[in-house]
Amino acid sequence: MTAEHIDTLIIGAGQAGIAMSEHLTAKGISHRVFEKNRIAEAWRSGRWDSLVANGPAWHDRFPHREFTHYQADEFVAKDDVANYFSDYVAQFDLPVQCGVDVQRVSKRCQQPGFYVETSVGDFIANHVVVATGPFHHPLIPAIAPTSETVTQIHSAQYFNPQQLAPGAVLVVGAGSSGVQIADEIQRAGRKVYLSVGPHDRPPRRYRGRDFCWWLGVLGLWDATEHAPGKSHVTIAVSGARGGETIDFRRLAQQGIILTGMTDHFSEGTVYFKQDLVENIRAGDESYLALLDAADAWVERNGASLPEEPEARAFIPASDCITHPLAQLDLKAAEVSTIIWATGYTTDYRWLDVDIFDEAGKPRQQRGVSIERGLYFLGLPWQSRRGSSFIWGAWHDASYIADQIAIQQSYLAYPAVSS
Incomplete structure (x- = not known):
């Protein structure tokens, strides 16, 4: 032919x-x-x-x-x-x-x-x-356990809480997908653990403007390369329920149990890095840096945008943040499902x-x-x-x-x- x-x-x-x-x-x-x-x-x-x-x-x-x-x-x-x-x-x-x-x-x-x-x-x-x-292709890292007692799916295979077996859920990955999925499952009445790695978390809105607008007027959409040390940092943002700023303290207060990055599994137990406080602190820095840049733009341009001092007020950290888990026995915690929100290859x-x-x-x-x-x-x-x-x-x-x-x-x- x-x-x-x-x-x-x-x-x-x-x-x-x-x-x-x-x-x-x-x-x-x-x-x-x-x-x-x-x-x-x-x-x-x-x-x-x-x-x-x-x-x-x-x-x-x-x-x-x-x-x-x-x-x-x-x-x-x-x-x-x-x-x-x-x-x-x-x-x-x-x-x-x-x-x-x-x-x-x-x-x-x-x-x-x-x-x-x-x-x-x-x-x-x-x-x-x-x-x-x-x-x-959905990426599930090599550290994933081989045990058949826990169902493991990638975020690409998650559609709604009703598809999951009864029991608690561990969501690994706290970018936009992982955060939104964990939030949805917890609101459906399930116990949820969320493993949080390094991230940036921009404000959904600030001074009456969406963060997409701020990135535009600040020239950040046109940045041609990552800021130093940011090449592997994920972004936590959501349009759910009309759009909201992702605040890990609020998620913890809501009932989601936050942990540090997932390090490895052994004999039915998952071990977490002790980096949760640092990851949240670095995320806060990225959040505040955008607020600072926005405020400077308003002053420099004489823009009539309402001040929003409450955007800089953080709620108290829950116990799961101040005393993060080092490990979790999956069976004892009745974890039936692990959702890997860990990206693609x-x-x-x-x-x-x-x-x-x-x-x-x-x-x-x-x-x-x-x-x-x-x-x-x-x-x-x-x-x-x-x-x-x-x-x-x-x-x-x-x-x-x-x-x-x-x-x-x-x-x-x-x-x-x-």
Whole structure:
């Protein structure tokens, strides 16, 4: 069978792939989008039932379409986010093909472009944009116990408290997912232990503005690299129940038992690092630093935003914080479920091109890989702090579309006759 030739192939129809398709369509660049599942599938089936976007409706969107049925400062339910992207494809008549699994991409030998093997046949593409994002496979660390007496799931497999067996729950990981899941389960009447590692916790709102707005006016969305020592620090923020600042003291007062980072398991017992107080202190520092920066911006710009001194008042620490657990006998504590909110790994084994570094990450700059014609979109910190967000992927896609157009212009240059 002869391989079909296409100019540009986009792999993945999530937010990155759709943004890429919009920009290529606007430039008149012929392309196709292959998606093995449904449009925005991760929002549909890879999130828990009650999840809402962590940013408000005015912020977490593409420029050319607003969310319907939501006020600007509301947080959009996950299924409505997925439907937003489906509607976006229809609005711009984007060439998305669902049910197409890209199985292998390789560089053509001594010829331009790439050979692409898929579930519906083979293709040759001049340009390939990998828009599969960074969340390929749920990561459960090697310290996870092998005992079958406790059910273990990743946060990607958690949907609601009703799916869990009776008993207490240990949630490992206190980023946005872990905190929201632990909170939901505890509010459902379950005993919950939450293992807390290093984190930043921005204010949900301050002086009448959402933290997304503050990061914008302070220029922090455009930061091009992590602050020193922050490359592996997670962010704890939530849009649940109308949006709220994550306060670990409040969660403890509510009844969630906080612990330090999970260190290891042995003979039915989990052992925790004694770093809970330090992790909460460092999180408080990040919180207060943003308040300080916001206050300085208000003064410098003479903005009429109401003062909010109560934002700096912390409630007393509960006993689980001042005297944190060093270990927990899972059976004695009646823990029936461990939920690992520990992130994801990438898997590029299908991408047979020599562009990866020792850590398995693609060598690229602003999404342009070291292999001409191969691009990435939707990676964290691809060009700036906001790259992995909905609007950030849209702006990064604009840059990559420009690069593809530039390459097209060079390749279209007429051959010099002899």
